[in-house]
Amino acid sequence: MTGGHVTEMLERYRVLAIDALLAGVPSDGPHYLYDLVSEYPRRWGKGLRAALCLAACRAFGGTPSVGLNAAVTVELFHNAFLIHDDIQDESEQRRGAQTLHGEYGVGVALNVGNMTNLLALQRLAANRRALGSGIAWRLFEETQLMLRHSLEGQAIEVGWIRDNVCDLDADDYYRMCLKKTSWYTCIYPCRTGILVATGQQDAIDVLDRYGWYLGAAFQIQDDALNLVGDFARYGKEIAGDLWEGKRTLILIDFMRRCTGDERERLLEFLRRTRTQRTAAEVRWLHGRLLAYDCVESARRSARDLAAAAHREGRRALGPAAETEDGRFLLGLPEYVVERSR
Amino acid sequence: MTGGHVTEMLERYRVLAIDALLAGVPSDGPHYLYDLVSEYPRRWGKGLRAALCLAACRAFGGTPSVGLNAAVTVELFHNAFLIHDDIQDESEQRRGAQTLHGEYGVGVALNVGNMTNLLALQRLAANRRALGSGIAWRLFEETQLMLRHSLEGQAIEVGWIRDNVCDLDADDYYRMCLKKTSWYTCIYPCRTGILVATGQQDAIDVLDRYGWYLGAAFQIQDDALNLVGDFARYGKEIAGDLWEGKRTLILIDFMRRCTGDERERLLEFLRRTRTQRTAAEVRWLHGRLLAYDCVESARRSARDLAAAAHREGRRALGPAAETEDGRFLLGLPEYVVERSR
Numbered sequence: 001m002t003g004g005h006v007t008e009m010l011e012r013y014r015v016l017a018i019d020a021l022l023a024g025v026p027s028d029g030p031h032y033l034y035d036l037v038s039e040y041p042r043r044w045g046k047g048l049r050a051a052l053c054l055a056a057c058r059a060f061g062g063t064p065s066v067g068l069n070a071a072v073t074v075e076l077f078h079n080a081f082l083i084h085d086d087i088q089d090e091s092e093q094r095r096g097a098q099t100l101h102g103e104y105g106v107g108v109a110l111n112v113g114n115m116t117n118l119l120a121l122q123r124l125a126a127n128r129r130a131l132g133s134g135i136a137w138r139l140f141e142e143t144q145l146m147l148r149h150s151l152e153g154q155a156i157e158v159g160w161i162r163d164n165v166c167d168l169d170a171d172d173y174y175r176m177c178l179k180k181t182s183w184y185t186c187i188y189p190c191r192t193g194i195l196v197a198t199g200q201q202d203a204i205d206v207l208d209r210y211g212w213y214l215g216a217a218f219q220i221q222d223d224a225l226n227l228v229g230d231f232a233r234y235g236k237e238i239a240g241d242l243w244e245g246k247r248t249l250i251l252i253d254f255m256r257r258c259t260g261d262e263r264e265r266l267l268e269f270l271r272r273t274r275t276q277r278t279a280a281e282v283r284w285l286h287g288r289l290l291a292y293d294c295v296e297s298a299r300r301s302a303r304d305l306a307a308a309a310h311r312e313g314r315r316a317l318g319p320a321a322e323t324e325d326g327r328f329l330l331g332l333p334e335y336v337v338e339r340s341r
Numbered sequence: 342m343t344g345g346h347v348t349e350m351l352e353r354y355r356v357l358a359i360d361a362l363l364a365g366v367p368s369d370g371p372h373y374l375y376d377l378v379s380e381y382p383r384r385w386g387k388g389l390r391a392a393l394c395l396a397a398c399r400a401f402g403g404t405p406s407v408g409l410n411a412a413v414t415v416e417l418f419h420n421a422f423l424i425h426d427d428i429q430d431e432s433e434q435r436r437g438a439q440t441l442h443g444e445y446g447v448g449v450a451l452n453v454g455n456m457t458n459l460l461a462l463q464r465l466a467a468n469r470r471a472l473g474s475g476i477a478w479r480l481f482e483e484t485q486l487m488l489r490h491s492l493e494g495q496a497i498e499v500g501w502i503r504d505n506v507c508d509l510d511a512d513d514y515y516r517m518c519l520k521k522t523s524w525y526t527c528i529y530p531c532r533t534g535i536l537v538a539t540g541q542q543d544a545i546d547v548l549d550r551y552g553w554y555l556g557a558a559f560q561i562q563d564d565a566l567n568l569v570g571d572f573a574r575y576g577k578e579i580a581g582d583l584w585e586g587k588r589t590l591i592l593i594d595f596m597r598r599c600t601g602d603e604r605e606r607l608l609e610f611l612r613r614t615r616t617q618r619t620a621a622e623v624r625w626l627h628g629r630l631l632a633y634d635c636v637e638s639a640r641r642s643a644r645d646l647a648a649a650a651h652r653e654g655r656r657a658l659g660p661a662a663e664t665e666d667g668r669f670l671l672g673l674p675e676y677v678v679e680r681s682r
Contacts, residue, residue: 033492105503107499107503122485125485154452
């Protein structure tokens with residue numbers, strides 16, 4: 001499948017899920033709540049998670065309508081995660097505009113994130129009537145597992161920054177990434193898509209390896225775009241990860257390859273809090289990461305992971321690899337590592 | 342039932358629920374997550390919500406063990422709410438020590454609050470095996486309803502501060518209070534306690550009025566303690582509500598009774614952000630609230646609400662009013678308005 005077909009199908013599934021999401025947000029209620037729940041979903045996003053869920057559902061014999069609640073659920077969890085993550089990282093920009101807490105304050109934004117999580121749970125519960133109690137409980141269990149991985153992944157990353165952990169290697173990064181990104185971005189949507197399609201509660205793990213590699217490739221490209229992307233397309237402040245001291249694969253690579261003097265300077269930089277860091281230091285670090293080719297090196301790893309995702313996906317899909325959705329799922333690995341936003 | 346018996350039973354149920362809560366927190370995992378989930382529950386709290394749930398359960402024929410998961414669930418939601426609420430209000434003290442975000446930063450604390458919510462959901466799901474799928478789903482629905490009310494109530498309060506709303510009356514306060522406090526503090530624990538005891542899905546609302554009045558009385562006394570309490574017992578910074586610009590019944594009463602000059606000065610104070618307010622202004626407002634007898638006036642309202650809670654509780658409990666748990670439930674209204682912490 002060519003890149004054009006991937007983006008076309010992404011767009012089709014995105015529109016389907018986001019329209020259903022927005023239609024399900026209550027229109028009545030206090031100010032600063034439901035109106036702001038719709039704020040991030042209305043800004044352009046890729047809709048990757050909803051598309052993975054719907055494509056996995058169709059590839060395993062389901063219809064889009066049987067997977068729609070699950071697709072909306074994961075997009076709602078994703079948007080709640082973005083709102084909370086922006087507060088935690090003190091980010092300024094999201095999807096090309098000011099972050100929610102930047103515009104409305106932390107008090108409002110945290111609450112809106114919590115309401116977005118609640119709407120996700122409500123959407124999940126709607127599967128009971130549509131699919132029966134057994135499948136609905138299994139979806140609830142899958143959701144608890146996904147949330148546990150995501151929150152543990154988030155705790156690992158936040159802990160590294162807080163404790164100024166500097167002796168990390170690529171494996172540490174990949175373990176964090178599996179929990180923080182791959183599970184909710186790729187593995188969970190595939191598992192729930194297969195579950196609602198087949199009604200088989202035990203055979204939902206066939207795309208796990210595909211999702212794990214795809215999520216890691218996705219996260220590395222996200223880290224790269226944070227450093228070399230175009231704000232107009234990427235939609236977040238450039239080099240925000242450096243201001244935050246995030247332990248990306250790119251930074252971990254630099255730590256292991258730089259000179260003793262550079263390491264001293266880097267540790268001095270990482271020891272500070274975000275507000276203590278200066279633009280000059282961020283520029284220096286940015287320049288070093290490029291000079292050492294750390295961004296390109298990480299992107300090579302991402303391309304290897306994308307190839308692994310493709311291989312695992314083909315094996316898992318079997319004959320379904322030739323369907324429209326199978327080809328879309330197999331085109332996604334290349335898409336996530338070549339995307340500019 | 343005398344006050345001594347109320348505090349004895351509160352303590353007995355608190356120990357039962359908090360021990361079960363702490364035993365259910367995973368011991369393995371990343372730093373800054375499960376260890377911090379236990380932080381607020383380990384500090385002394387009243388355990389009011391767990392006790393209401395267990396007492397309602399026993400008063401309606403259940404055993405403590407059948408209600409334990411529901412009691413632990415509401416205490417977990419409560420602790421998650423405290424963690425997030427402290428971030429939203431920029432509070433400094435909780436239960437006699439530094440707030441979680443004050444000690445570990447917003448990034449860590451927000452995540453710990455989310456994990457506490459997840460553990461509550463997991464505990465809720467544990468009812469499926471113990472009580473069957475039908476009751477477990479009904480508990481899940483009750484939980485969704487409770488979370489909706491709580492988040493809407495929180496949005497109303499945060500919105501009043503953000504929009505500097507000053508034309509409020511007592512009815513506005515009571516409506517906000519029903520959602521923000523009564524539902525999750527009193528109504529939800531009673532409903533879930535009755536549900537697990539009886540297995541009757543339709544008759545769980547008999548203590549709603551009791552819980553609504555009890556919650557309002559509880560919140561007003563909380564607002565009063567914030568102004569006239571003893572920090573060593575109350576455990577939060579005194580006058581924190583004034584620093585935050587909270588629209589308590591006490592402040593609303595003052596707005597309606599003060600002179601034109603005082604009102605001007607109050608509006609000027611409320612127009613500022615928390616960090617722009619000065620200790621001298623807070624002291625002035627504190628003094629005015631006492632001089633106008635606004636605290637005592639609000640406490641009289643709280644005592645009236647407590648009497649109404651007692652009356653409604655007696656009617657709802659019927660013959661169960663004479664049981665140990667019935668007498669405890671009927672002793673709680675007086676307890677919540679006379680407590681010093």
